[in-house]
Amino acid sequence: xxxxxxxxxxxxxxxxxxxxxxxxxxxxxxxxxxxxxxxxxxxxxxxxxxxxxxxxxxxxxxxxxxxxxxxxxxxxxxxxxxxxxxxxxxxxxxxxxxxxxxxxxxxxxxx
Amino acid sequence: xxxxxxxxxxxxxxxxxxxxxxxxxxxxxxxxxxxxxxxxxxxxxxxxxxxxxxxxxxxxxxxxxxxxxxxxxxxxxxxxxxxxxxxxxxxxxxxxxxxxxxxxxxxxxxxxxxxxx
Numbered sequence: 001x002x003x004x005x006x007x008x009x010x011x012x013x014x015x016x017x018x019x020x021x022x023x024x025x026x027x028x029x030x031x032x033x034x035x036x037x038x039x040x041x042x043x044x045x046x047x048x049x050x051x052x053x054x055x056x057x058x059x060x061x062x063x064x065x066x067x068x069x070x071x072x073x074x075x076x077x078x079x080x081x082x083x084x085x086x087x088x089x090x091x092x093x094x095x096x097x098x099x100x101x102x103x104x105x106x107x108x109x110x111x
Numbered sequence: 112x113x114x115x116x117x118x119x120x121x122x123x124x125x126x127x128x129x130x131x132x133x134x135x136x137x138x139x140x141x142x143x144x145x146x147x148x149x150x151x152x153x154x155x156x157x158x159x160x161x162x163x164x165x166x167x168x169x170x171x172x173x174x175x176x177x178x179x180x181x182x183x184x185x186x187x188x189x190x191x192x193x194x195x196x197x198x199x200x201x202x203x204x205x206x207x208x209x210x211x212x213x214x215x216x217x218x219x220x221x222x223x224x225x226x227x228x
Contacts, residue, residue: 033216042203042219101154
């Protein structure tokens with residue numbers, strides 16, 4: 001079983017719609033990262049959240065870290081075809097240098 | 112953030128052979144990591160490469176199969192030895208970097224796509 005449960009596994013939506021990806025765990029994390037990976041490339045860091053209850057906005061992307069630092073969500077408003085990719089959450093447990101990755105969510109935005 | 116390059120970007124190899132993947136970073140970093148990403152899956156940590164000491168391997172990965180070198184603070188290699196088709200994956204190099212407010216995070220190279228026939 002994975003430390004971080006990511007859902008849904010696949011998401012296909014029409015351009016202009018909104019979407020939310022969830023990342024849940026029973027463990028507490030000192031920080032949580034979200035990455036986006038396009039085919040043939042390495043994951044690109046989108047954001048790091050470190051404070052319980054923190055909300056960060058990156059243009060049309062909104063990231064939230066749960067109050068207990070066990071879960072996170074990524075919300076995309078008015079999705080565009082350029083948002084298509086594999087979204088990965090990754091958490092760093094307290095006093096651990098390693099990242100644990102979720103299984104990933106494949107997002108497809110249709111024009 | 113760090114700029115990371117990997118060579119080769121892709122390769123097709125015969126079973127039983129070995130391939131060495133290089134990872135170069137544009138700045139000195141203490142910790143470098145090697146991951147494997149099998150088709151359609153997430154990332155699995157193979158090992159942590161520290162300069163001046165042996166790499167630390169995760170459960171399920173051994174030095175004989177995945178020897179790692181870390182000769183200095185900007186370079187590392189991962190060798191995939193005695194390859195089989197099950198080794199067909201993307202291999203990713205990653206480094207620890209520091210963001211604002213002293214937050215540590217990891218940055219990834221572009222990956223090496225390996226196909227074993």
